[in-house]
Amino acid sequence: MIWQFDLIILALVVISAIAAITIKDLLSAGVILGAYSFLMCLLWTEMGAVDVAFTEASVGAGVSTVFMIAAVYKTTRRTKD
Amino acid sequence: MKAIGLITVFSLGMALFYATIDFPPWADPQSPASLHVSPHYIQETMKETDVSNVVTSVLADYRGFDTMFETSVIFTAGIAVILILRKYSKKEDEKFLPEVSEEAEPDIIIQTVTRIIVPFIQLFALYVIAHGHHSPGGGFQGGVILGASFILLAISFNLKAMLRRISERKDILLGGIGLLIYSGIGALCVLLGANFLNYKVLHLIIPEASQVEARSYGILGVEIGVAIAVMAIMIAIYANLSSDGKYDKGL
Known part of the structure; x- marks a missing residue:
C-alpha cells in the first residue's frame, strides 16, 4: 500500500461519485459511473483484494455500464429533477 | 421533500458511522476473525482442498452455500428482467420512444475487429474460469x-x-442449467452420503482422486455452473x- 496512490485514487472516486449524481445528462452519468467503478477497481487492487478488483472491473466497469447505456438509449436522456 | 431526504440520509449515515465504533480495530491481530477463522483458511487451504487461491476455496468450498444463493440471486434478477420487459405481441408501445431513432451505418472496421477479437475474449474467459x-x-x-x-x-x-448464435430459448435454458449444475453437485454429495456441497465424497465417483483432490474438482464443477448461469x-x-x-434489431 502506497498512501499517495490511495489518496489520489480515493479523491478521484469521490469526485466521480459526486459528478455522477449531479450531472443532468443521464448518458454521461452512466459513463462516469463506469469510470467510478474502474477507479474502485484500482483501489481494490491497491489494497490487495485482487479477486474483488477483477469482479469490479468485469461487472462494474464493463457490463453494467453497457446496461446503463442501453437503458438510457431506450428511455430518455434528460432527468426531470 | 429534499430537506427530508437529506436529513434521513444524514442521520442514517451518522448511525452507520456510530455502529462502526463497535467493530474491532482495522487489522487488529486480536479480533475474533483473525484468531480462529482466517488462520485456518490461510494455513489449511492447500492441505484440505488442494486450491492455492484462498479466495476461491472460501467462496466455492467453505462458503459454498452462500455462493449457490448468490448465483440464484443473479438467476432471479435475470428472470425478473425478462418478466418485466419481455413483450411477445407485435404491437408498438408508444410510451417511450427513443430520442435517437436514426439507424447507424454498420462500420466495417468495428465489425472486423469484433470478429477477430471475440474468440480471444472467450478463450480468456475460459482461462479465467479454469485458472x-x-x-x-x-x-x-x-x-x-x-x-x-x-x-x-x-x-x-x-x-x-x-x-443466431445463441437463441433466446437456448440462453434461458443455459441459465437454468448453470444453477442446476451447482445444486446438482450439492445434491450428488447428499446422495453419496455426506452433507450438502461437501465435495469430499466425490472421490467415490471420480476415478483416481483422493478426498482432497475431489474437493478441488468439486470447486471446478461449481465454478463452471456459476459461469454458465452468469453468462x-x-x-x-x-x-x-x-x-x-x-x-x-436491438441498439
Whole structure:
C-alpha cells in the first residue's frame, strides 16, 4: 500500500461519485459511473483484494455500464429533477 | 421533500458511522476473525482442498452455500428482467420512444475487429474460469467476460447476429442449467452420503482422486455452473434492455 496512490485514487472516486449524481445528462452519468467503478477497481487492487478488483472491473466497469447505456438509449436522456 | 431526504440520509449515515465504533480495530491481530477463522483458511487451504487461491476455496468450498444463493440471486434478477420487459405481441408501445431513432451505418472496421477479437475474449474467459484455483478469477468473472463477448457481438453487429448464435430459448435454458449444475453437485454429495456441497465424497465417483483432490474438482464443477448461469443471465438482461423486450434489431 502506497498512501499517495490511495489518496489520489480515493479523491478521484469521490469526485466521480459526486459528478455522477449531479450531472443532468443521464448518458454521461452512466459513463462516469463506469469510470467510478474502474477507479474502485484500482483501489481494490491497491489494497490487495485482487479477486474483488477483477469482479469490479468485469461487472462494474464493463457490463453494467453497457446496461446503463442501453437503458438510457431506450428511455430518455434528460432527468426531470 | 429534499430537506427530508437529506436529513434521513444524514442521520442514517451518522448511525452507520456510530455502529462502526463497535467493530474491532482495522487489522487488529486480536479480533475474533483473525484468531480462529482466517488462520485456518490461510494455513489449511492447500492441505484440505488442494486450491492455492484462498479466495476461491472460501467462496466455492467453505462458503459454498452462500455462493449457490448468490448465483440464484443473479438467476432471479435475470428472470425478473425478462418478466418485466419481455413483450411477445407485435404491437408498438408508444410510451417511450427513443430520442435517437436514426439507424447507424454498420462500420466495417468495428465489425472486423469484433470478429477477430471475440474468440480471444472467450478463450480468456475460459482461462479465467479454469485458472480460478490458482490466480484471481473464477466463475463469476469468467461468466461475465463470456457474456460480455456476446454483448460486444450484439453491439457491433446487431441483436439478430447474436441471437443466431445463441437463441433466446437456448440462453434461458443455459441459465437454468448453470444453477442446476451447482445444486446438482450439492445434491450428488447428499446422495453419496455426506452433507450438502461437501465435495469430499466425490472421490467415490471420480476415478483416481483422493478426498482432497475431489474437493478441488468439486470447486471446478461449481465454478463452471456459476459461469454458465452468469453468462446466460447477462446476455438475457442485455437482449431485453437493448431491444425493449422485443428481441428485434436491438441498439
